[in-house]
Amino acid sequence: MPEPLIERYRSRLPLEPGDPVVTLNEGSTPLVEAPVISERVGARVLLKLEGANPTGSFKDRGMTVAVSRAKGSGAEVVICASTGNTAASAAAYAARAGMRGAVIVPEGRIAIGKLAQALMHGARVIALRGSFDRALEIVRALADSHPVELVNSVNPYRIEGQKTAAFEVVEELGEAPEALAIPVGNAGNVTAWWRGFRELETAPLVYGFQASGAAPLVRGAPVAEPETIASAIRIGNPARWEEAMAAFTSSRGRIEAVSDEQILAAYRLLATGEGVFCEPASAASVAGILAHGLPPAPDAPPPRTVVCVLTGHGLKDPDTALNKAPPVVGCDPELSAVERAIFD
Ligand code: F0G
Secondary structure, three states: OOOOHHHHOHHHOOOOOOOOOOOOOOOOOOEEEOHHHHHHHOOEEEEEEHHHOOOOEOHHHHHHHHHHHHHHOOOOEEEEEOOOHHHHHHHHHHHHHOOEEEEEEEOOOOOHHHHHHHHHOOOEEEEEOOOHHHHHHHHHHHHHHOOOEEOOOOOHHHHHHHOHHHHHHHHHHOOOOOEEEEEOOOOHHHHHHHHHHHHOOOOOEEEEEEEHHHOHHHHOOOOOOOOOOOHHHOOOOOOOHHHHHHHHHHHOOEEEEEOHHHHHHHHHHHHHHOOOOEOHHHHHHHHHHHHHOOOOOOOOOOOOEEEEEEOEEHHHOHHHHHHHOOOOOOOOOOHHHHHHHHHO
């Protein structure tokens, strides 16, 4: 059984001595070799399976710390805006802490598994007739005027918790990978990974990938109506814009865009070639290195190892999976019919 993330990294996390540990034993996620993708990009590629966290995404790393601190400080309600995963995680940790949760999501625009989670955990789910970016503006204003804890990644404890993913990778490899590939939405996670690496005095190249219809950091300007099949990263005005750009610049990495077609091709390749089912947004990390290669820092050789962060589990978004997968094969209940169905 994995040790709760807060116990594993307590000395590196800013909790107060009296804070309760609100945990579902998150973190300690698998780092798996990706031979098929390694072959294609000509480097050793490893996949960090963040979908193996308790609610199926990396958000649990930040949420255990943010909700523990919120509970310790006496808060009774946590709120967030979300494209789905933050909502599911906030709802679960609020339930665990005996707190109330309210989550604001863009109406009809989040994957169905995430909605089911938030509802089952008893959060108040508010479907906003507007974008994620608008929802974030509203919850920020709300948190200024009400006694509620905002658990979006603008919350510093979220970033602190999420940086532990970098610690795990460095511990497991015995050194930092030479590059990191990561999907970018609101830009909290890339900020957190970079902080984790810097705290260990390491500096892999950081390659961030946005969906081309929702790529404000690549364009250098907010996107008013972001659009992509990867609903988790359908974000037009990332909250941690400057910090994310600083990570790409200081690491001598890149921020690039990948098309929905490239995301879906990587999503399928991961599932059929590597046996790993992640959600579409997560596949942007692999799509990115397949599309853009592994550009080296000036005067340096190309990286030999790259960790791709697979941020969320494929079961989060069964609709996209079923729409993109081959059909099931109907069959009469006869041995010969089953034989034909399998072997023809
Ligand atoms: N991948 C997945 C599966 C996500 O859910 C998110 C963000 C990201 C990548 C991007 O991470 O925002 O830190 O750059 N999801 C947020 C949410 C926005 O509300 O669940 P980021």
